[in-house]
Amino acid sequence: MSKTTEFFCRLPRSVDLIHDYEDITPTPKAAEECRAALYSPNGEYFAYTQPNEVVVINTKSKAQLYHRIQFQEVFDIYFSPNGTFLCLWCKPIQINREDGTWNNNLKVFNLKTKSVIVEWSQKHQNGWKPQFTQDEKLLAKNFANNKEIHFYEINADSDELINIAQPSYKYKVSDPKAPFQNFQLSPGLNPSVAIFIPEVSGKPASVLIYNVPNFNQPTCSKNFFKAERCQLKWNSLGTALLALASTDHDTSNKSYYGETNLYLLGIAGSYDSRIDLRREGPIHDITWSPSAREFAVSYGFMPSETTFFDARGNAIHSLPTAPRNTILYSPHARFVLVAGFGNLQGTVDVYDRQNKFTKVVTFEATNTSICEWSPCGRFILTATTSPRLRVDNGCKIWHASGQLVYLKEYQELYSIGWKPQSISEFPPLKQLEPAPAAHESAKEFLAKRAAASATAAKKPAGAYRPPHARGTASPSTATSLYQKELENNFKQQQLQQRNGINPSSGRARVVPGAAPVEPKESKTALKNRKKREAKKQQEGSPAPEQNTIVAPVPVAAAAAPIVPGAAPTGGTVVGGVASLEEKKIRSLLKKLRAIETLKMKQASGEPLEDTQVSKIKKEEDIRKELYALGWSD
Numbered sequence: 001m002s003k004t005t006e007f008f009c010r011l012p013r014s015v016d017l018i019h020d021y022e023d024i025t026p027t028p029k030a031a032e033e034c035r036a037a038l039y040s041p042n043g044e045y046f047a048y049t050q051p052n053e054v055v056v057i058n059t060k061s062k063a064q065l066y067h068r069i070q071f072q073e074v075f076d077i078y079f080s081p082n083g084t085f086l087c088l089w090c091k092p093i094q095i096n097r098e099d100g101t102w103n104n105n106l107k108v109f110n111l112k113t114k115s116v117i118v119e120w121s122q123k124h125q126n127g128w129k130p131q132f133t134q135d136e137k138l139l140a141k142n143f144a145n146n147k148e149i150h151f152y153e154i155n156a157d158s159d160e161l162i163n164i165a166q167p168s169y170k171y172k173v174s175d176p177k178a179p180f181q182n183f184q185l186s187p188g189l190n191p192s193v194a195i196f197i198p199e200v201s202g203k204p205a206s207v208l209i210y211n212v213p214n215f216n217q218p219t220c221s222k223n224f225f226k227a228e229r230c231q232l233k234w235n236s237l238g239t240a241l242l243a244l245a246s247t248d249h250d251t252s253n254k255s256y257y258g259e260t261n262l263y264l265l266g267i268a269g270s271y272d273s274r275i276d277l278r279r280e281g282p283i284h285d286i287t288w289s290p291s292a293r294e295f296a297v298s299y300g301f302m303p304s305e306t307t308f309f310d311a312r313g314n315a316i317h318s319l320p321t322a323p324r325n326t327i328l329y330s331p332h333a334r335f336v337l338v339a340g341f342g343n344l345q346g347t348v349d350v351y352d353r354q355n356k357f358t359k360v361v362t363f364e365a366t367n368t369s370i371c372e373w374s375p376c377g378r379f380i381l382t383a384t385t386s387p388r389l390r391v392d393n394g395c396k397i398w399h400a401s402g403q404l405v406y407l408k409e410y411q412e413l414y415s416i417g418w419k420p421q422s423i424s425e426f427p428p429l430k431q432l433e434p435a436p437a438a439h440e441s442a443k444e445f446l447a448k449r450a451a452a453s454a455t456a457a458k459k460p461a462g463a464y465r466p467p468h469a470r471g472t473a474s475p476s477t478a479t480s481l482y483q484k485e486l487e488n489n490f491k492q493q494q495l496q497q498r499n500g501i502n503p504s505s506g507r508a509r510v511v512p513g514a515a516p517v518e519p520k521e522s523k524t525a526l527k528n529r530k531k532r533e534a535k536k537q538q539e540g541s542p543a544p545e546q547n548t549i550v551a552p553v554p555v556a557a558a559a560a561p562i563v564p565g566a567a568p569t570g571g572t573v574v575g576g577v578a579s580l581e582e583k584k585i586r587s588l589l590k591k592l593r594a595i596e597t598l599k600m601k602q603a604s605g606e607p608l609e610d611t612q613v614s615k616i617k618k619e620e621d622i623r624k625e626l627y628a629l630g631w632s633d
Helices: 441-456 483-499 523-539 582-603 610-615 618-630
Strands: 038-039 044-050 053-058 064-069 075-080 085-089 094-095 106-110 114-121 138-143 150-152 169-172 182-185 192-197 207-209 220-224 230-233 240-247 257-268 271-274 281-286 293-298 304-309 317-319 327-330 334-341 347-352 358-364 370-373 379-384 394-399 405-409
Touching: 038 075, 053 075, 053 085, 053 317, 053 441, 085 207, 094 610, 138 182, 138 257, 182 230, 182 358, 192 230, 207 230, 207 257, 220 257, 230 281, 257 281, 271 523, 327 370, 334 370, 347 379, 405 441, 523 582, 582 610, 582 618
Parallel strands: none
Antiparallel strands: 038 044, 044 053, 053 064, 075 085, 085 106, 106 114, 138 150, 150 169, 182 192, 192 207, 207 220, 230 240, 240 257, 257 271, 281 293, 293 304, 304 317, 327 334, 334 347, 347 358, 370 379, 379 394, 394 405
């Protein structure tokens, strides 16, 4: 958490739907780094850590100081089911390097007597939390590297220290080479313990259930393969257990997520079964109904399927496939929330369980990292927290009908949640009341979102433009090379038609029976012809007839012999051969025309290659060479 953390209680009065959203800052206010903050399960206490102490706040009315627990470097905290005991995990410190002795960094603090009742050494933070029975009369902890479970009788009204070396009851695995991986105490007045032992030496994994403290024979057990880990989840009465077994590697190579299998074990009647799911793929979420009579499973490759089962594992209803991975029952089990969070877009569906799973509403809660029902079952809290996301941190409160009623933004939000309250304080829902008037914060947010949506709808999408062309005026001409080529071809065809050339064949148009069209002589050709005529007159050769046309011809045609007595045609050169000067002039003029074309492209803003730029720089040299050959503009 941040260096300075501030806590607020912001709880609407859910029964009468009067929302004042009053901010209550605890006294004393957190002034230094806070690593953990937590409500007790019954909502009577709120505790948070400071570098040199743990502050416990009484939240029965206003947030007032209850007690300061003077322990340094407390990294994590955990309450017993009724909030009587507070467990602290402090920084482990090695006292003696030679014999490997560590300090007693795990402490159980009695909030009634304000004293530590037991402490022991727990080096690893993973799985450090001790477990309590629902009546808080027994405390259980692992022992001897997960080969034993020790149970200790405790008294909430006594400050007597517990001898950690003398447990009241003890469970020991039958095979010392196969230690258990985890265990879970059941709720309810008759506690049971479920123990998971993974696969070892070719033996299958197993889940064993014992009645505490009778460990001679399990009341129920299940053996299975493909289980490196197992999540154990009891129903609210402690009469049935869901065991979600998983592996990191899928032997069939069908899933990147490994393999998952779900098993159901029941104490009443000692039954066990594997839950058959209709679709292949990972299991995303499992949850029991608060009524303890059914459970729901979200499973399969996306879009996933959500199926509801009774307490015996029989499928009773399936929802349409959709990208969902979260299931949450409301406290009264009236509504069930099915949503897609995490890497999904955050769509939330609310169904009325008591009305044949009729859909109540669908709304969007993007970037949600925390989602909870209110204790009254009428509101839904969604929040975006850090460090999962460091932007758009804040919380939203929705009515079960899907209407946003409150919003609060934070620079950085680390944790948030409803204050736990007993369901007996809230009447069951016969019919969902209309949503209360939205807070000003929600109205402003909805107005901004509506304005943004309207702007996005009005703005034309337009064609895609590459990054280098963005921010400039849209081109009025065609942008694709194909369209440009079509336009250029069309222009050339028009030009050829104006010059009397057939666009399809490239030859001059000829009218049958009509005299051939004589090509127009250019100024340069006319000057050169007059110069040649004057030169020939000086040399004594007869001048050509006035009707003779001198036109540029290919070299091959110019080398053709002239038949004596025949009139010269339009494809010949006077004298029969083009001079070397004429050839040079033609070549230089061709280069000059190419340079003029490149200069026009450059003036229009079209990028040129380096070789093209170097050609433009040679224009002056070409003109000088032309003038030297007798050519003039």
